[in-house]
Amino acid sequence: MTIRTVLVTGATGKTGRRVAERLAARGLTVREGSRSGQVPFDWEATEGWAAALRGADAAYVNYYPDLGAPGAAEAMTAFGAVAAEAGVRRLTLLSGRGEPEAVAAEEALRTAATGVELTVVRAAFFAQNFTEGLLAEGVAAGELVFPAGDTPEPFLDVADLADVVVETLLTDAHAGLVHELTGPRALTFDEVAAELSGASGRPVTYTSVTREQYARLLADFGIPGPEAEWYADLFTTLLDGHNVDPTDGVKRVLGREPRSFARFAAEN
Numbered sequence: 001m002t003i004r005t006v007l008v009t010g011a012t013g014k015t016g017r018r019v020a021e022r023l024a025a026r027g028l029t030v031r032e033g034s035r036s037g038q039v040p041f042d043w044e045a046t047e048g049w050a051a052a053l054r055g056a057d058a059a060y061v062n063y064y065p066d067l068g069a070p071g072a073a074e075a076m077t078a079f080g081a082v083a084a085e086a087g088v089r090r091l092t093l094l095s096g097r098g099e100p101e102a103v104a105a106e107e108a109l110r111t112a113a114t115g116v117e118l119t120v121v122r123a124a125f126f127a128q129n130f131t132e133g134l135l136a137e138g139v140a141a142g143e144l145v146f147p148a149g150d151t152p153e154p155f156l157d158v159a160d161l162a163d164v165v166v167e168t169l170l171t172d173a174h175a176g177l178v179h180e181l182t183g184p185r186a187l188t189f190d191e192v193a194a195e196l197s198g199a200s201g202r203p204v205t206y207t208s209v210t211r212e213q214y215a216r217l218l219a220d221f222g223i224p225g226p227e228a229e230w231y232a233d234l235f236t237t238l239l240d241g242h243n244v245d246p247t248d249g250v251k252r253v254l255g256r257e258p259r260s261f262a263r264f265a266a267e268n
Helices: 014-025 046-053 072-086 100-112 136-141 158-170 189-200 211-220 225-238 249-254 261-267
Strands: 005-008 029-034 058-061 090-096 117-123 143-146 178-181 205-208
Touching (some): 005 014, 014 029, 058 072, 058 158, 072 090, 072 100, 090 100, 100 117, 143 189, 143 211, 158 249, 178 249, 189 205
Parallel strands (some): 005 058, 058 090
């Protein structure tokens, strides 16, 4: 299958921006979909999806705020139907590793996108969350606060995720597959703080909080109450120990080892 034009949803975010850059570097026509971009795309504005998808051979599907969030399965059902109607031939869906609700949304897209090739990439906790996401401000101030206890996580560099997404969009070997992506080694948040301290030359300390304390912190940060509660539930669920073991997903797709957290910290 020849892929020439790709819609990238969430093209201004952590993953979408990197996927779009890589596709453009490979000579693809990239439609950078976002709420304020040249290609309008908003997960809450279904009326604009058909125009964004029309003429695209493939799409990177990055649901906001998370594929396990309330309403995601319904959105995937609607999006899959529109993609199939538009003649899109291949989809790569970003999902969360170890999220049962996300698996339901994956299945909803698979069922609705009749005749469309679907690849799912289930990602571990992003390393870039410490430098570009909700945790970045605290890390910059020298304190990492999170409801993780001493549970390790095999943090994934988004650069690896983007490389995998591009490979699944442009080659024919991944239709119907689910790839679980992690970094090469699981680290505790104490170890993460030590890596960040060493790379930046500034002390970063980790403070473990309860789920309830974290929800209150998010609310104080300005996140609406129900959303803060959902994020607190999500993070405590992801870091309950069931995602500790690294996978070989990056190596199976790209033929190389995933980037280490130490490399990420040094480069960022």
